Amino acid sequence: MIDKTVESLTVAVGGITDGATVMVGGFGEAGSPIELIHALIDHGAQGLTVINNNTGSGEVGLAALIKAGCVAKMICSYPRSMNSTVFPDLYRSGKIELELVPQGTLAERIRAGGAGIPGFYTPASVGTPLAQGKEQRTFDGTDYVLEHGLRADFALIKGKCADRYGNVVYNKTARNFSPLMATAAGTTVVQVAEIVPAGDMDPEVVITPGIFVQRIVLVPNPAHESDLVRKGVSYP
Amino acid sequence: MIDKTVESLTVAVGGITDGATVMVGGFGEAGSPIELIHALIDHGAQGLTVINNNTGSGEVGLAALIKAGCVAKMICSYPRSMNSTVFPDLYRSGKIELELVPQGTLAERIRAGGAGIPGFYTPASVGTPLAQGKEQRTFDGTDYVLEHGLRADFALIKGKCADRYGNVVYNKTARNFSPLMATAAGTTVVQVAEIVPAGDMDPEVVITPGIFVQRIVLVPNPAHESDLVRKGVSYP
Amino acid sequence: MSSVEPNVGLARDEMAQRVAADIPDGAYVNLGIGIPELITKFVPEGREFIYHTENGLLGMGPSPEEGQGEPELINAGKRQVTALPGAAYFHHADSFAMIRGGHIDLCVLGALQVSEGGDLANWSTGAPDAIPAVGGAMDLVAGVKLVYVITQHCTKKGEPKLIESCTYPLTGTGVVNRIYTDLAVIDVTPEGFQVFELSPGVDFDYVQERTGAKLLDRSHSTDS
Amino acid sequence: MSSVEPNVGLARDEMAQRVAADIPDGAYVNLGIGIPELITKFVPEGREFIYHTENGLLGMGPSPEEGQGEPELINAGKRQVTALPGAAYFHHADSFAMIRGGHIDLCVLGALQVSEGGDLANWSTGAPDAIPAVGGAMDLVAGVKLVYVITQHCTKKGEPKLIESCTYPLTGTGVVNRIYTDLAVIDVTPEGFQVFELSPGVDFDYVQERTGAKLLDRSHSTDS
Numbered sequence: 001m002i003d004k005t006v007e008s009l010t011v012a013v014g015g016i017t018d019g020a021t022v023m024v025g026g027f028g029e030a031g032s033p034i035e036l037i038h039a040l041i042d043h044g045a046q047g048l049t050v051i052n053n054n055t056g057s058g059e060v061g062l063a064a065l066i067k068a069g070c071v072a073k074m075i076c077s078y079p080r081s082m083n084s085t086v087f088p089d090l091y092r093s094g095k096i097e098l099e100l101v102p103q104g105t106l107a108e109r110i111r112a113g114g115a116g117i118p119g120f121y122t123p124a125s126v127g128t129p130l131a132q133g134k135e136q137r138t139f140d141g142t143d144y145v146l147e148h149g150l151r152a153d154f155a156l157i158k159g160k161c162a163d164r165y166g167n168v169v170y171n172k173t174a175r176n177f178s179p180l181m182a183t184a185a186g187t188t189v190v191q192v193a194e195i196v197p198a199g200d201m202d203p204e205v206v207i208t209p210g211i212f213v214q215r216i217v218l219v220p221n222p223a224h225e226s227d228l229v230r231k232g233v234s235y236p
Numbered sequence: 237m238i239d240k241t242v243e244s245l246t247v248a249v250g251g252i253t254d255g256a257t258v259m260v261g262g263f264g265e266a267g268s269p270i271e272l273i274h275a276l277i278d279h280g281a282q283g284l285t286v287i288n289n290n291t292g293s294g295e296v297g298l299a300a301l302i303k304a305g306c307v308a309k310m311i312c313s314y315p316r317s318m319n320s321t322v323f324p325d326l327y328r329s330g331k332i333e334l335e336l337v338p339q340g341t342l343a344e345r346i347r348a349g350g351a352g353i354p355g356f357y358t359p360a361s362v363g364t365p366l367a368q369g370k371e372q373r374t375f376d377g378t379d380y381v382l383e384h385g386l387r388a389d390f391a392l393i394k395g396k397c398a399d400r401y402g403n404v405v406y407n408k409t410a411r412n413f414s415p416l417m418a419t420a421a422g423t424t425v426v427q428v429a430e431i432v433p434a435g436d437m438d439p440e441v442v443i444t445p446g447i448f449v450q451r452i453v454l455v456p457n458p459a460h461e462s463d464l465v466r467k468g469v470s471y472p
Numbered sequence: 473m474s475s476v477e478p479n480v481g482l483a484r485d486e487m488a489q490r491v492a493a494d495i496p497d498g499a500y501v502n503l504g505i506g507i508p509e510l511i512t513k514f515v516p517e518g519r520e521f522i523y524h525t526e527n528g529l530l531g532m533g534p535s536p537e538e539g540q541g542e543p544e545l546i547n548a549g550k551r552q553v554t555a556l557p558g559a560a561y562f563h564h565a566d567s568f569a570m571i572r573g574g575h576i577d578l579c580v581l582g583a584l585q586v587s588e589g590g591d592l593a594n595w596s597t598g599a600p601d602a603i604p605a606v607g608g609a610m611d612l613v614a615g616v617k618l619v620y621v622i623t624q625h626c627t628k629k630g631e632p633k634l635i636e637s638c639t640y641p642l643t644g645t646g647v648v649n650r651i652y653t654d655l656a657v658i659d660v661t662p663e664g665f666q667v668f669e670l671s672p673g674v675d676f677d678y679v680q681e682r683t684g685a686k687l688l689d690r691s692h693s694t695d696s
Numbered sequence: 697m698s699s700v701e702p703n704v705g706l707a708r709d710e711m712a713q714r715v716a717a718d719i720p721d722g723a724y725v726n727l728g729i730g731i732p733e734l735i736t737k738f739v740p741e742g743r744e745f746i747y748h749t750e751n752g753l754l755g756m757g758p759s760p761e762e763g764q765g766e767p768e769l770i771n772a773g774k775r776q777v778t779a780l781p782g783a784a785y786f787h788h789a790d791s792f793a794m795i796r797g798g799h800i801d802l803c804v805l806g807a808l809q810v811s812e813g814g815d816l817a818n819w820s821t822g823a824p825d826a827i828p829a830v831g832g833a834m835d836l837v838a839g840v841k842l843v844y845v846i847t848q849h850c851t852k853k854g855e856p857k858l859i860e861s862c863t864y865p866l867t868g869t870g871v872v873n874r875i876y877t878d879l880a881v882i883d884v885t886p887e888g889f890q891v892f893e894l895s896p897g898v899d900f901d902y903v904q905e906r907t908g909a910k911l912l913d914r915s916h917s918t919d920s
Contacts, residue, residue, distance in 0.1 A: 365865045
């Protein structure tokens with residue numbers, strides 16, 4: 001019987017090696033798989049390239065992963081936060097690399113990576129410093145830059161509900177990058193607050209079909225980043 | 237108050253001019269907007285370029301549109317049918333043009349057209365006659381062809397249910413190309429079997445957000461192509 | 473360059489209301505972070521706007537009542553919002569397909585600088601110590617049909633933000649259609665900045681003095 | 697070239713069952729139209745396969761009972777099917793993202809010709825009068841991890857389908873991994889066609905005589 005659920009967060013993040021590329025779902029705190037990220041900190045992989053829209057807040061979740069020194073490079077669109085100096089401090093001291101990508105280009109590069117598309121053209125960033133070094137091309141009189149598909153070894157994402165096949169639905173704007181990242185990683189790991197029996201999920205409303213998911217782990221009451229930050233929690 | 241519903245099929249297809257490019261939803265009979273197509277035949281536009289995966293069956297729906305002489309060119313992946321000689325006869329006699337596109341490339345070209353992506357690379361068709369004349373490029377040792385985004389003046393599609401904002405959900409495998417076509421046309425027209433009050437549709441399950449839809453028309457009991465073909469119906 | 477005097481021109485809320493007055497009924501609108509967010513407070517009688525937030529919601533409503541918010545229902549500025557009847561959630565690629573594909577009618581962004589050619593700089597001052605962060609701004613200016621800027625006419629130091637040529641890193645070139653400031657509504661035309669409307673109590677010369685490029689009066693254009 | 701004698705080799709259902717025996721538990725599988733569809737009849741004890749049909753369904757089940765079908769629940773061959781518990785519907789771009797992105801483990805396609813280099817021709821005989829129709833075949837061979845072919849070893853006229861070089865228009869080059877025919881299971885290797893298994897009552901020479909390219913016996917490869 002196909003059953004992608006694993007018994008613990010430790011097992012869920014197993015196999016992430018030093019130097020791996022890891023996509024982390026979420027936009028700000030919405031959809032951030034905090035428990036999986038904390039398990040990755042405990043797991044101890046170093047020299048990671050992490051792909052997320054942001055760089056976390058406070059000293060929990062993604063910010064904690066960066067603070068723990070696990071991340072060699074961030075690929076993101078908006079590495080600033082009202083509530084975190086973790087990334088800025090490391091960046092200014094040259095201890096972490098940054099690849100800055102426009103948000104829509106980041107989303108599309110991940111989708112392309114998952115869809116077997118090695119390159120596509122977008123008008124975003126043309127004429128700006130972020131287009132420097134990128135191949136340009138004109139279609140119908142408008143200029144575009146060539147962007148490349150983006151893949152990862154692992155994706156860590158947070159869903160609302162899943163079944164044993166790995167079908168996943170999300171919660172409101174927590175959906176954001178997660179369905180894209182699920183398609184673009186060798187191993188996609190999803191933490192969900194609920195696991196339902198196969199057949200209980202309407203096939204019309206599945207957002208991430210199970211084919212894109214390798215591991216499901218139950219986290220019944222996931223923490224909210226803003227709560228932890230407000231309480232001054234620092235992980236570990 | 238925003239209300240995209242129109243009162244008749246005639247109004248729904250209004251403004252489709254001679255020589256227009258029209259995307260028609262559906263894969264085989266699933267999702268085929270037969271009533272909209274018949275309204276288009278009555279409307280009388282000529283010299284159309286039609287984009288659909290197939291070329292219809294029997295002498296109803298898309299096949300009837302072709303038989304009526306309205307279509308100058310088909311862009312599709314599979315212009316053969318067990319139950320229709322309409323397209324083959326016209327094609328063999330040189331009276332209709334065909335642009336044959338691999339099915340996945342067709343889907344992606346439509347998505348790209350709707351997403352503002354003028355070109356992308358795909359491995360499909362490399363080394364085959366369908367790659368002839370197309371620009372090729374190697375990424376990481378694999379060959380790809382450059383394909384272009386596809387847009388249309390109108391899209392005629394069939395949904396299951398909509399609200400006045402134009403949010404649409406589909407029925408099972410009738411979804412197929414329709415959500416893509418909705419994004420890639422100047423005017424997207426959707427026939428639905430049910431219109432619900434705004435707020436009755438769960439925002440989590442909307443497949444086509446209203447931003448992609450310009451006109452909604454109620455067709456409470458849409459015909460099934462296979463029923464009509466079985467009964468030997470010929471339209472008009 | 474002289475600074476803008478207090479009590480001259482529009483207050484921030486008035487600027488936002490002025491922008492709202494120009495948004496047509498039924499428009500799909502994306503609002504940048506900061507002053508643009510104030511626009512949601514103003515919906516002219518008889519109109520309905522549909523707000524898109526690029527993190528994945530169409531039909532964004534106002535901030536929730538105190539204590540009623542949800543950490544996973546937020547806008548692009550990461551503030552808690554609500555979803556109105558007729559809303560839809562979607563992932564980021566679909567959201568930016570709406571933007572890049574030209575489906576959003578209008579976006580209203582803040583600005584550090586706007587050039588008379590319509591170039592926008594709104595993401596970085598280029599300072600060596602700054603953490604570069606662009607978000608969705610480059611996608612928005614590249615894809616949205618109309619790009620409006622809402623900004624104070626001058627910086628806090630009194631330097632003009634509307635200038636001949638941007639000195640900060642660009643967000644996009646030739647993308648801005650119209651600028652709403654505390655002092656005036658100014659169109660970007662092929663001939664350069666053109667004053668469309670002066671704020672109450674503000675005259676043309678006053679605005680010109682605080683602008684780093686030549687301003688055309690609306691009547692000049694009508695004459696030519 | 698002599699034709700294949702009746703009652704020699706596997707029947708179509710047996711061929712389909714032979715393919716099913718090689719599909720691992722939990723595999724995501726896409727089946728072409730025709731003989732490949734027969735494979736759904738055979739699921740080895742203790743295994744679960746998930747069938748993908750490229751028109752937008754993962755978790756495709758068997759044909760419905762007579763009269764229970766729905767015109768809008770069909771497979772890529774446009775035949776009515778069912779959806780199993782755990783199924784999901786999606787649009788065509790998402791469906792072909794599964795294919796092109798390498799997410800489908802295995803597809804089983806019919807063939808007109810297969811070359812010893814693994815080229816597949818299965819969509820057109822190139823006849824001047826033919827209506828060209830490709831469907832999703834080119835996407836499948838370009839994206840699916842393993843491409844299996846199921847076919848009669850020879851055409852109805854007795855001509856070999858496994859040949860040195862295809863004469864019909866190609867579906868893809870160097871894409872076929874394994875071929876299941878009524879006479880044998882044959883791998884496409886860097887050295888060419890290699891017989892992996894002979895059907896009961898069929899010997900190597902019999903298969904070689906009906907093949908338009910040199911066959912390697914499995915043991916040859918082991919020796920080299």
